[in-house]
Amino acid sequence: MSEIFGRLANGETAHLYTIHSGAMKAVVSNLGATLIKLFVPDREGMLSDVVLGFDKPQDYVESGTFFGATVGRNCNRIGGAQYTLNGKTYALGVNDNEKNNLHSGPDFFKDRIWEVAEQRENAIVFALKSPHMDQGFPGNAEIRVTYSLETGNTLRICTEAVSDRDTVFNFTNHSYFNLAGHEKPEKAMEQVLTIPGRFYTVSDGAYITTGEKRSVAGTAMDFRVPKPIGRDIDSDEEPTRLQCGYDHNFEVFTNPCAILEEKTSGRSMAVFTDRPGVQLYSGNFMQDEKGKDGVTYPRRGGVCLETQYYPNAINYPHWPQPVTKAGEKYKTETAFIFSFLPG
DSSP: OEEEEEEOTTSOEEEEEEEEETTEEEEEETBTTEEEEEEEEOTTSOEEEOBOOOSSHHHHHHOSSOTTOEEOSBOSEEGGGEEEETTEEEEOOOOBTTTBEETTOSSOGGGSBOEEEEEETTEEEEEEEEOTTGGGOOSOEEEEEEEEEETTTEEEEEEEEEESSOEEOBOEEOOEEOTTOTTOGGGGGGSEEEOOOSEEEEEOTTSOEEEEEEEOTTSTTOOSSOEETTSSTTOOSHHHHHTTSOEEEEEOOSSSSEEEEOTTTOEEEEEEESSSEEEEEOOTTOOSEEOGGGOEEOTTOSEEEEEESOTTGGGOTTSOOOEEOTTOEEEEEEEEEEEEOOO
16 A cells, blocks of 8 residues: 655655555655554554654654664765775775764665566565765666565565675665554663663774674673663763663664563563664663654664674674675665563
C-alpha cells in the first residue's frame, strides 16, 4: 500500500509505503529510504509505534536528527573530513565541529528520493544510483535497501551496494527507539540496555575516534549487565563527559549485539548484525523536536543502536576496513527481533 507523504520544498513528492507481517506493521518512505513508523505489540497485544519521526517530509530534510534514515555512503564521522584510499587522498564536506565529516554530508542520502525497485506485502526495496565522486567517494555506485517484516516479530534491514571503483561503503539505519511508544519520550532513558561488548572505541572532544579501544569494565560504559540507559549517562567519567552522554561505538562481541527492554509494555528488542561495531547514541543533541502526532521529543527522547564499521575506520588501518573493491558486492543485514518480557 502506498500514499502521498507530501511535497518537498524542491518540488519533489515523497511517498509512504506500508508493509505487514503478523501483528507488526512498518511505514517507510522513498525519501531517504527512511523508516517512518514501526508498530509492535506489547505483552497484551496492543500496538504502539516505537520509533521517533515527523509528520511532514520536509521536516526530515530540515532536521539534523536523521530519524529513521538510511545513512551512507559512510555513516558516522571521518576525522579531518578526508581519507586515503589506494594512495590517493579524498576530501569530504566539512559539516561537523568545523573540521570533520558526519554521515557523508552535507549532500545526505536522507534528503534524496529513492526509486521503489520492488514491493511485496511484507517487504519493500529502495534503490539509488550514486555517481562517481558523489559525497567525495569514488565510483559509480548502485545501492539497494530492503526492509522486510518476517515471522517471529522481526524487522530486517538489508543494504547492498556495488561500485565500479574501489570505494568506501559503511551504511547504517539511524532509527531512534522508544519501546514504551514514541509518544512517551519521558520513558526513553528508563529503557534497560544490554551490550555484551567488552570494549568501546575511544573518542576525543570532537567525537572523533582516536584509534584506541578501551575496556568497559568498571565504568559507566559497561552494559554487559543490563541497566537503565539513564543510570550512568551523566557520569563525570571521561567518555560520557566528552560526548555529553552516550555517543559511542562498542565492539560486536556476540549476537545479539544489543538488547533493549521496556518493563511497562513488556517489549524487548534484540539487535543482530554482521558488522564489527554498534553505536549507542542517546539523543543528546535533540532539542524539543516537534514529532509525530503532535508529540514533542525532548533531549534524550529516544535511543539509537546503529550497526556499522568502527567510526573513522578508514583512517585506522589496524581496524576492520569499510572498503569494497570494484565490482564486488557490499552486503550487510541488521535484524531487530521483538519479544515480550514476563508480566
